[in-house]
Amino acid sequence: DIQMTQSPSSLSTSVGDRVTITCRASQIIDKYVIWYQLRPGKAPRLLIYEASTLQTGVPSRFSGSGSGTDFTLTISSPQPEDFVTYYCQQYYSYPYTFGQGTRLEIK
Amino acid sequence: EVRLVESGGGLVPPGGSLRLSCTASGFTFKNHWMHWVRLSPGEGLVWVARINEDGTRTNYGDSVKGRFTISRDNTKNTLFLQMSSLRGDDTSLYFCVRDAERVRAFDYWGQGTLVTVSS
Numbered sequence: 001d002i003q004m005t006q007s008p009s010s011l012s013t014s015v016g017d018r019v020t021i022t023c024r025a026s027q028i029i030d031k032y033v034i035w036y037q038l039r040p041g042k043a044p045r046l047l048i049y050e051a052s053t054l055q056t057g058v059p060s061r062f063s064g065s066g067s068g069t070d071f072t073l074t075i076s077s078p079q080p081e082d083f084v085t086y087y088c089q090q091y092y093s094y095p096y097t098f099g100q101g102t103r104l105e106i107k
Numbered sequence: 108e109v110r111l112v113e114s115g116g117g118l119v120p121p122g123g124s125l126r127l128s129c130t131a132s133g134f135t136f137k138n139h140w141m142h143w144v145r146l147s148p149g150e151g152l153v154w155v156a157r158i159n160e161d162g163t164r165t166n167y168g169d170s171v172k173g174r175f176t177i178s179r180d181n182t183k184n185t186l187f188l189q190m191s192s193l194r195g196d197d198t199s200l201y202f203c204v205r206d207a208e209r210v211r212a213f214d215y216w217g218q219g220t221l222v223t224v225s226s
Contacts, residue, residue: 008118016168030123032211034211034212034213036152038146038152043202043215043216043219044202044216046213046214046215046216049207049211049212049214050210050211053114053210055214087151089152090214091211092214094157094166095154095166095168095169096142096154096203096213097154098151098153098154100151101151101152
């Protein structure tokens, strides 16, 4: 199985301060990384697919990059509603494994 | 509007069984692969199982293989997860998830149903 190593596990920062979350795959997975946002009591939300394509309706302050094994999710100016949890996932091969998650907290 | 609504979760003793359901609306259910994914504080998100459009192909994560069965009824736009021989580490929030039709992503998720395995 492909392992996805996500870091950091938690991050404390201020509203408006740029945030970067990384995910490293245990083998080359081309561009097939997805980023999700998890909010308590709500359905998880698809943010970015194929490493860098923004899902319709997602604010442009979210962006993704990377290919091969190393990927990043960037939030250029986090707003209060963005301080929740984020997960990466590989969709290169079954089983579709997830990273360990990153909890974003307001400093 | 795409909607996925899970039901059937609850408290069950170790070794017990439970059947989860997911009612889909707002899209052509029979055109999509569907998945179950679970979330727990200790493990985070874990992919559980998937089923193809007509229900003829299924796959399972190693931790549930042989104990869980995914199925679907396309006449009722409903996805199922039959869980048996439940263990404490199956305690999780279980999500019903739609596989996107044209890109490699899970594009819609339900809000989840909580399964607690405890005596």
